[in-house]
Amino acid sequence: MSRDHRDDEQNNDDNNTTTAETTIVFSEQNNSLLDEDDYDDGKQQVDLEKNGGGGGGKGKKKDGNKEYERLENGCDDKTNKFITKSDEWPPWKRNLAAGIWIVIFVSLNLSLSFANKYLFTIGFMNPVFVILTGTFVTFVGSCICVFGFKMSTFPKAALKRRWKMILLCSTFQALTYVLENISIISIPISLNQIIKATAPAFIIFFQILIEGVRFDATSIVCTVIIIIGAALSVVKNPSFDKWGFFYSLASTIFAVLQSILISSLQKDKDLTTLSIVLCTSLPSVFVIIPIWAYKELPSLIHDPYPDPLKPWLIVGALAFAAFFYNLSHFYIIKYTSALYYAIVGNAKIILLIVISSVIFHTSYVAINYVGMGLTLAGFFAYNIIKYRQKVFDSNSTIDHTEASDCESNNNNNNNNNGICLDILNRLGNNNNNNNYNNNKSPKRKNATPKSQNQSPLLHSSPLPNQSSINNNDKFTYFKLIIIIIIINQPTNQIISNPSNIQFQRLDNRIYSNLLLYSSSYYYSKMLMICIAGGTASGKTTVCEEIIKRLENKRISVICLDSFYRPLTHDELTTVASYNFDHPSAFDWDYATRAIKELKSGNHFNIPTYCFKTHNRLEETTPIADIDVIIFEGILSLYTQEIRDQMDIKIFVDTDSDTRLSRRVLRDIAERGRNLEGVLYQYEKFVKPSFDEYILPTKKYADVIIPRGADNVVAIDLIVRHIRSKLQDKDNNMKPNSVGNH
Ligand SMILES: Nc1ncnc2c1ncn2[C@@H]1O[C@H](COP(=O)(O)OP(=O)(O)O)[C@@H](O)[C@H]1O
Numbered sequence: 001m002s003r004d005h006r007d008d009e010q011n012n013d014d015n016n017t018t019t020a021e022t023t024i025v026f027s028e029q030n031n032s033l034l035d036e037d038d039y040d041d042g043k044q045q046v047d048l049e050k051n052g053g054g055g056g057g058k059g060k061k062k063d064g065n066k067e068y069e070r071l072e073n074g075c076d077d078k079t080n081k082f083i084t085k086s087d088e089w090p091p092w093k094r095n096l097a098a099g100i101w102i103v104i105f106v107s108l109n110l111s112l113s114f115a116n117k118y119l120f121t122i123g124f125m126n127p128v129f130v131i132l133t134g135t136f137v138t139f140v141g142s143c144i145c146v147f148g149f150k151m152s153t154f155p156k157a158a159l160k161r162r163w164k165m166i167l168l169c170s171t172f173q174a175l176t177y178v179l180e181n182i183s184i185i186s187i188p189i190s191l192n193q194i195i196k197a198t199a200p201a202f203i204i205f206f207q208i209l210i211e212g213v214r215f216d217a218t219s220i221v222c223t224v225i226i227i228i229g230a231a232l233s234v235v236k237n238p239s240f241d242k243w244g245f246f247y248s249l250a251s252t253i254f255a256v257l258q259s260i261l262i263s264s265l266q267k268d269k270d271l272t273t274l275s276i277v278l279c280t281s282l283p284s285v286f287v288i289i290p291i292w293a294y295k296e297l298p299s300l301i302h303d304p305y306p307d308p309l310k311p312w313l314i315v316g317a318l319a320f321a322a323f324f325y326n327l328s329h330f331y332i333i334k335y336t337s338a339l340y341y342a343i344v345g346n347a348k349i350i351l352l353i354v355i356s357s358v359i360f361h362t363s364y365v366a367i368n369y370v371g372m373g374l375t376l377a378g379f380f381a382y383n384i385i386k387y388r389q390k391v392f393d394s395n396s397t398i399d400h401t402e403a404s405d406c407e408s409n410n411n412n413n414n415n416n417n418g419i420c421l422d423i424l425n426r427l428g429n430n431n432n433n434n435n436y437n438n439n440k441s442p443k444r445k446n447a448t449p450k451s452q453n454q455s456p457l458l459h460s461s462p463l464p465n466q467s468s469i470n471n472n473d474k475f476t477y478f479k480l481i482i483i484i485i486i487i488n489q490p491t492n493q494i495i496s497n498p499s500n501i502q503f504q505r506l507d508n509r510i511y512s513n514l515l516l517y518s519s520s521y522y523y524s525k526m527l528m529i530c531i532a533g534g535t536a537s538g539k540t541t542v543c544e545e546i547i548k549r550l551e552n553k554r555i556s557v558i559c560l561d562s563f564y565r566p567l568t569h570d571e572l573t574t575v576a577s578y579n580f581d582h583p584s585a586f587d588w589d590y591a592t593r594a595i596k597e598l599k600s601g602n603h604f605n606i607p608t609y610c611f612k613t614h615n616r617l618e619e620t621t622p623i624a625d626i627d628v629i630i631f632e633g634i635l636s637l638y639t640q641e642i643r644d645q646m647d648i649k650i651f652v653d654t655d656s657d658t659r660l661s662r663r664v665l666r667d668i669a670e671r672g673r674n675l676e677g678v679l680y681q682y683e684k685f686v687k688p689s690f691d692e693y694i695l696p697t698k699k700y701a702d703v704i705i706p707r708g709a710d711n712v713v714a715i716d717l718i719v720r721h722i723r724s725k726l727q728d729k730d731n732n733m734k735p736n737s738v739g740n741h
């Protein structure tokens with residue numbers, strides 16, 4: 001038994017239970033692999049997991065910093081949402097609440113449609129005004145929910161980060177609603193819904209247009225069926241009106257674009273469905289006002305109604321109904337998941353087609369029935385396929401982790417992100433391969449020199465095209481704007497022939513329905529490796545050695561350091577007494593979310609931390625499309641949620657004297673510290689925290705590397721193991737293995 005092994009045993013007080021996994025210690029002295037199978041399991045799941053990621057970070061309660069408020073309020077690790085009373089409800093109560101909101105959602109949708117129909121029949125021909133009031137009341141209502149009832153946070157930071165995307169989304173949203181409402185003046189609601197059911201075709205079209213994605217044959221077949229069905233539904237249809245058809249189609253396209261943006265916004269940890277409604281409704285109002293002023297204001301002023309009060313009362317009631325309808329989206333997602341909501345939304349479209357056709361005796365010729373049947377069949381099939389793929393994605397992600405007691409990651413938050421996986425991912429994809437998202441200083445041989453106050457990205461590979469998220473965003477907007485120009489051309493001609501009035505829906509918030517379409521077939525191919533160890537043990541150097549040996553692979557290193565909580569003003573003034581080595585110094589919600597997103601194949605913007613200012617910088621590093629992710633940090637093996645995502649868990653074990661001497665040199669040279677400060681910090685915080693929190697995580701490692709990067713044998717064996725794991729994943733991805741899952 002190696003000395004390392006014995007030392008480790010001494011440090012593990014509670015050896016009662018054993019892990020099923022085998023830990024290997026690489027010892028270069030005898031070049032042998034020593035089994036270490038008697039570590040205890042999970043005993044030291046430290047207080048952090050109990051208190052939702054919080055802990056005793058000094059000074060963390062002092063100011064209004066949202067991150068700390070989140071902890072105090074009990075921010076849930078998995079969903080990253082505030083824990084409210086309803087989150088603690090038993091399942092039956094949550095299911096009941098979900099059921100009630102689903103009923104409200106469907107009935108409000110139908111009622112809105114009927115009421116609109118009635119409005120038009122009494123001559124209130126102001127579809128844009130109806131949308132305007134509904135959107136305005138939605139804004140006021142969401143303000144009350146967020147600021148008054150604190151049902152969600154006001155996403156100030158996210159708003160600052162994503163304002164362009166929010167504005168664009170609001171514009172699409174306004175155009176979607178307005179165009180749809182206009183269209184339904186001249187075509188039946190059932191026809192409108194049929195046209196809406198063609199959304200998958202546009203999703204696929206945009207994916208092919210923007211990023212050249214190849215689709216599986218079944219999706220293409222379903223889409224072709226939908227298009228043929230939609231075409232047959234309108235051929236010789238007595239209710240067909242070309243402008244109504246055209247506006248409905250344009251509305252569907254905008255809805256697809258909006259869904260693309262919403263799916264991206266929902267990935268932001270600070271944005272809930274409700275806060276997105278809040279942020280997008282006001283700009284939407286400002287987009288709608290000029291359209292309304294141009295189209296309807298003159299007639300609104302000049303056309304007197306026989307019973308002037310009636311339409312206004314109905315419009316007011318509709319506006320409130322629209323708000324509650326929006327609120328029902330929030331609650332359905334809250335009590336179930338976005339996936340569930342998408343399914344309910346799709347079912348509702350079908351219900352609307354059937355009910356409106358029956359109740360309003362919409363006249364069709366035989367071929368239209370065939371078309372509608374085909375559209376619905378294609379629509380059903382497409383959604384079922386996407387749903388199965390989504391479920392498969394989740395399963396395969398979990399299957400690929402080695403931990404047998406893997407927790408399911410299918411929480412609401414994951415669903416939110418999982419469903420709307422990757423259109424935006426791909427829109428915003430950069431092509432950088434080996435990302436080095438390392439907040440450390442430029443000390444590496446291969447590293448691109450950068451000052452610490454700049455984005456501290458270090459390139460561990462020769463690939464040069466590391467771009468910032470801002471560039472990606474610009475590119476995304478550029479692409480979207482080109483699309484808008486293409487799509488917008490004919491929409492300048494506002495409805496000219498409002499014949500054949502049918503009932504309409506006030507609220508056309510279909511984006512969530514469309515989220516389901518944007519989920520594409522995704523395999524979890526990526527390998528996730530965790531490297532833990534004490535400060536200056538050589539974790540980063542080991543990462544570099546691994547990367548060097550895996551030249552042809554796309555590798556990203558993510559540092560736990562990136563997820564340090566930014567210090568508050570108070571904490572900064574007493575920074576010398578802040579414990580950066582305590583688990584509470586990290587934003588675990590954020591880190592866990594990043595790891596899970598990346599593991600699921602989504603892209604994620606990794607924050608940048610500055611060791612000199614003890615704060616996050618503006619820059620983030622987008623990570624996507626990667627073969628291997630190495631998650632490195634002193635406490636990277638600390639939480640079970642993160643460990644469960646890891647395919648290989650490594651602990652770098654370097655003796656404490658060596659670590660101290662390296663740390664002194666490094667912190668003085670690279671982190672703007674002085675000798676006294678480094679020694680004081682080491683003695684007061686670094687060493688005690690190592691003993692209390694870091695060393696106990698060694699038992700979770702599959703592989704322990706004594707002496708870090710000097711241990712060439714260990715690194716070679718790890719690299720060989722990584723290669724074989726990647727090969728396994730490649731084999732699993734071959735088409736004939738799909739059925740095995
Ligand atoms: N095997 C080694 N021999 C000599 N110096 C090393 C070795 N490994 C790491 N170092 C140096 O020690 C310092 C800390 O190493 P690093 O890999 O950054 O540790 P960590 O990432 O664990 O904090 C760096 O300055 C690095 O160059």
Ligand SMILES: Nc1ccn([C@@H]2O[C@H](COP(=O)(O)O)[C@@H](O)[C@H]2O)c(=O)n1
Pocket residue numbers: 440534535536561564580581610611612614615633634686
């Ligand atoms: N503002 C900060 C943040 C962290 N530290 C120290 O960094 C160490 C972790 O980084 P390694 O590269 O050594 O893994 C940790 O021990 C913290 O004490 C800091 O000094 N200032």
